[in-house]
Amino acid sequence: MEDSQRHPFLRNLSKHRGAPSTAIVIFGASGDLTSRKLIPAIYNLGVDNLLPADFFLLGFGRKDIPNDEYREHARSSIDTFSRRPLNPGLWDHLGPQVYYQQGGYDEKEAYISLAQHVDELEKKLGRDLQLLFYISTPPQVFEPILENLGQSGLAKRNVDTPLFTKVIIEKPFGKDLNTAQHLNQVILHQFEEKQVYRIDHYLGKETVQDLLVHRFANAIFEPIWNREYVDCIQITVAEDIGVGSRGGYYDQSGALRDMVQNHTMQLLSLIAMEPPVSLDPEAIRDEKVKVLKAIQPLKLGAKDSDVVRARYDKGLVGGNPVLGYLDEDGIPDASATETYAALRLSINNWRWKGVPFYMRSGKRMARRVSEIAIQFKRPPGILFSEGTRFDLAPNTMVLRIQPDEGSTLLLNAKVPGLETRTQPVKMHFHYETTFGSNTPEAYERLILDSMVGDNTLFIRGDETEASWKLVTPILDHWKELGIHGLEQYSSGSWGPLPSERLLWKNGHEWRRPGF
Secondary structure (H helix, E strand, O other): OOHHHHOHHHOOOOOOOOOOOEEEEEEOOOOHHHHHHHHHHHHHHHHOOOOOOOEEEEEEEOOOOOHHHHHHHHHHHHHHHOOOOOOHHHHHHHHHHEEEEEOOOOOHHHHHHHHHHHHHHHHHHOOOOEEEEEEOOOHHHHHHHHHHHHHOOOOOOOOOOOOOOEEEEOOOOOOOHHHHHHHHHHHHHHOOHHHEEEOOHHHHOHHHHHHHHHHHOOOOOHHHOOOOOEEEEEEEEEOOOOOHHHHHHHOOOOHHHHHHHHHHHHHHHHHHOOOOOOOOHHHHHHHHHHHHHHEOOOOOOOOOOOEEEEEEEOEEEOOEEEOOHHHOOOOOOOOOOOOEEEEEEEEOOOOOOOOEEEEEEEOOEOOOEEEEEEEEOOOOOOOOOOOOOEOOOOOEEEEEEEOOOEEEEEEEEEEOOOOOEEEEEEEEEEHHHHHOOOOOOHHHHHHHHHHHOOOOOOEOHHHHHHHHHHHHHHHHHHHHHOOOOOEEEEOOEOOOHHHHHHHHOOOOOOOOOOO
């Protein structure tokens, strides 16, 4: 009896988006990201009948773990972190397809053994497998993994067929322009660009994907999405947590590298790019790169700087007292690392000339929220401009990335009554209210896209270099300054006062995020 007859949920497993028979190899198989996100994401693709009928998961790591023990680890990850409960029947099918390969990331013999394991699976199936390598490791071993995949022949398997090998690379993708360029050179020495999927999980979030729909599937927005009608655009990526147990890593990174160069810059490129000629992945990524290249170099002097950095001090978050950054575990007393960064950007193109873009990201802020706010210009002050009875606010469209995904449009309306009074009002759309709360995780979408060969939501090599080209001079400037110019802000606040001054120059002020 076929599997699909024994287990009804396995029917049409490979028919939804055409994913070929696939083996995913995860480097960093016992790591936190793999346990919390990757294994649950793969399992939920199975629940939704989106895995290919012939699917294998091979964990690769330094620890010596028997297959049965790793399968139990995978099952436990699903039990603990999956958005949906484990289905015993589905696991009876998927569990035996999970394997573990022990080896050092710099040991060529381990990759030869991995290739032999894949050959054995293909012989049993009687057909070739697509290989998808997921590099979920610390960045210092990216290079040996990539080189060994090339030297072992795994990188070039089926390279001229639809089953060509793919590789997903987690951030951080370099730590400045030079290291990003070097990593790109290493990659392209072993792989072709079409094989490479540089992942930023923010791009897998539903609201981020919905940016294109908001802009290009609604005729009321695109005609006013320009310098004639938009006053400014604000992007906020705020966290209420501190560095926690990641202090040692974070102190080598900081807010600019950790959040702004990747997540926040991705949001900017999607909100500001020109309409692509089609939904073809390269057409979309071409327009994103054009926007990044059009951003003007930032002013970094002491006077009228376009950049502010700061770190959190002790304070209250959610009513609870929390430590300052220097009191966290693993943070040296002489640290000059920023936990908050704010930028004022100018895009020198026809659409956005003269429109300031503001972005900020920080830890231990007042609340956890990621949003894009498009603030429109006020109408001429002819009507509704006299006296205090007209409470008017600029029309603003807010796209909430997380939490409470959705959008809000701020309008001005008349207050009911015999006297003409006005008041700002909000029109809300929430994903959970409209579509239900069981939204797929970002990694589910991104892993599925990589299996079927859709790289729309992944970052191209020239795109990451364009972003680093903008950010690296800031990092170099801060390195020269050391602790000088590093502001402080209380935990539970919205950041330091100098970040407010970035906006005051143009008559703007930061939004206080919240629907």
